[in-house]
Amino acid sequence: MDKQAFFQDFQQKVSDLLKSSPAADIERNVKALAAQTFNKLELVSREEFDIQVALVQSLAARVDALEARLAAREGTQSTPADGTNA
Structure with a gap:
């Protein structure tokens, strides 16, 4: 053998x-x-975790953009057109 x-x-x-x-x-x-x-x-896989992190970052960027747009609109609307304080 x-x-x-x-x-x-x-x-x-x-x-x-x-x-x-x-x-x-x-x-x-x-x-x-x-x-x-x-x-x-x-538990989730690393790939699933990375996808969720990217999604959260994308949503955070959209929220920031919408907050900036809202602040800009509020800034233009806060001054009365007729000159009196309402």
Whole structure:
């Protein structure tokens, strides 16, 4: 038996042993627990986070522009046309 075949056979036997041992059950339970915990945390991907940041920045810029337009209109409308204070 050559070295390559020996190592492959050894690796397969160790893998089979681990699959049939309680370690496999523990691994599945830990993975399930981790997945459940991550779902409760409501995590988002980095891509989704970056999209939301860009959206918020865009909306903040629009709010600033609208506030500036409103301030300009209020400035022109605050002086009465007939010269009296209302």
